[in-house]
Each structure stands twice: as C-alpha cells, then as structure tokens.
C-alpha cells in the first residue's frame with residue numbers, strides 16, 4: 001500500500017486556525033470553522049506535495065475529533081478521526097512518519113494566547129514537566145519525538161510563537177492572528193495565512209535533514225504535575241495507583257517513559 005517512502009503526520013487542532021477566536025463559533029458558524037480548519041491543513045499538504053512525493057496522515061485532534069470535513073480534505077491524505085483512541089492528538093504518528101506538523105495550535109494556560117488551555121479547559125489549570133509549565137504543543141512534540149517524529153511546523157497565534165521560541169528553536173511557524181485577549185484576536189485573512197502555511201510546509205520538508213530539536217529536558221526521569229481548577233477533581237485522580245497528592249488541587253506522576261507520561265496526562269484530563 002505504501003506508495004511513497006516519505007510520510008508526514010499532521011495534528012490538527014482548531015483554536016489556532018484562521019479566524020477562530022471563540023469556542024462559541026463551533027455552534028454559531030459550525031460549517032465555516034470546520035472548513036477553515038480543513039483548509040489550513042490542506043495548505044500544509046499542498047506545500048509538502050509541492051516539494052516531494054509523500055504519504056500524509058491527518059489527525060483530527062479537537063473536541064469530539066470529528067471536525068475536519070473529509071470530502072474537502074486533500075485527496076492524498078488519510079484522516080484519523082473520532083475517539084477516545086490510543087495516543088490521542090498524536091495518533092497516527094506511531095507508524096512510520098518522518099516529520100510532524102501541528103496546525104491550529106494554541107498556548108498553554110497562563111501564557112496569554114487565544115483560548116489558552118492544556119488538554120481540558122474545564123478541568124486542568126496547569127501541567128508541568130520537571131517543573132516547567134507546558135501546553136499541548138510541547139506535550140505533543142514530546143510524544144511525537146518518542147516515535148522519532150520531529151515537529152517541523154506549527155501554526156497558531158503570535159503568543160504561541162513566543163512560547164515556543166526556545167523550546168522548538170528550529171521549528172517553522174506561521175502566525176494566523178495576533179492575540180488581543182482570551183477570546184479576541186486581530187485575524188489575518190485566511191488566504192494570506194494559507195499562502196504562508198503552504199510555503200513554510202514546503203520549506204520544512206525541504207530542510208528536514210537539518211533537524212528540528214525539542215528543548216524540553218525530558219530525556220531521563222520525568223515528573224509531571226497537574227493542577228486542577230477544583231479539589232474534587234484531584235480527589236478522583238489521586239485514587240489511581242502511583243499518583244502522588246501534592247496539595248488539594250495538585251497531583252504528580254513520575255516515569256522514565258515519555259509516552260506513559262503523555263497517556264497519563266490525557267487520561268487525567270478526563271477525570
């Protein structure tokens with residue numbers, strides 16, 4: 001089946017997509033935002049295929065994970081949708097992908113980007129790895145790196161670009177909007193954004209041999225902590241074996257296996 005020996009994995013979220021500033025848009029203009037997410041991803045696929053022949057695996061990572069319009073997705077792509085599923089936002093990277101993109105991403109909670117959160121805006125207020133607060137992009141990059149898939153391209157608001165400067169120093173970035181508040185941004189026109197995504201996706205695969213390092217300090221033992229909004233959520237999470245109770249709203253978990261840490265954090269967002 002594999003027609004090409006080069007494979008690109010694309011994790012698609014919605015908060016960093018062109019024009020998206022509020023979760024209310026998912027009800028008020030559902031069709032439009034689903035199309036915008038699909039088209040931002042299509043631009044990345046066009047960029048890859050302009051540079052080289054490739055297999056493309058797209059992961060629908062947002063909410064119920066059934067946002068991307070399959071009929072409107074680039075016909076060269078395979079879509080992973082629905083859940084729960086193993087490896088969540090990075091499901092599809094565990095195969096033979098050579099490089100990964102995170103399209104439509106957002107900042108970690110507390111960093112000040114549009115719709116900032118980590119895994120669950122309703123339960124989690126902070127996640128740290130070895131003391132450093134992290135968001136989904138860092139966690140996905142860590143999980144992808146476990147499968148030897150470097151993060152070559154990220155798109156989202158200007159605050160996320162700032163958050164990732166030292167963590168993913170060589171990863172290419174496309175700014176889709178300038179943050180004005182948690183639910184407000186100065187949005188670039190989608191056509192202009194997609195031109196940039198296409199160009200940066202092409203440049204990313206062209207320069208893959210130079211590498212895309214992740215400076216997260218997770219090469220050995222990792223201690224993860226989760227602070228919840230409510231103490232009773234921590235009460236439930238603390239019932240699991242090997243979970244450490246740090247304070248009324250905070251739990252900890254330790255492992256030498258980065259994929260186990262990733263899976264634990266995903267599970268702990270759903271208690």
Ligand SMILES: [Zn+2]
Nearest residue numbers: 013014015062
């Ligand atoms: Zn999302």
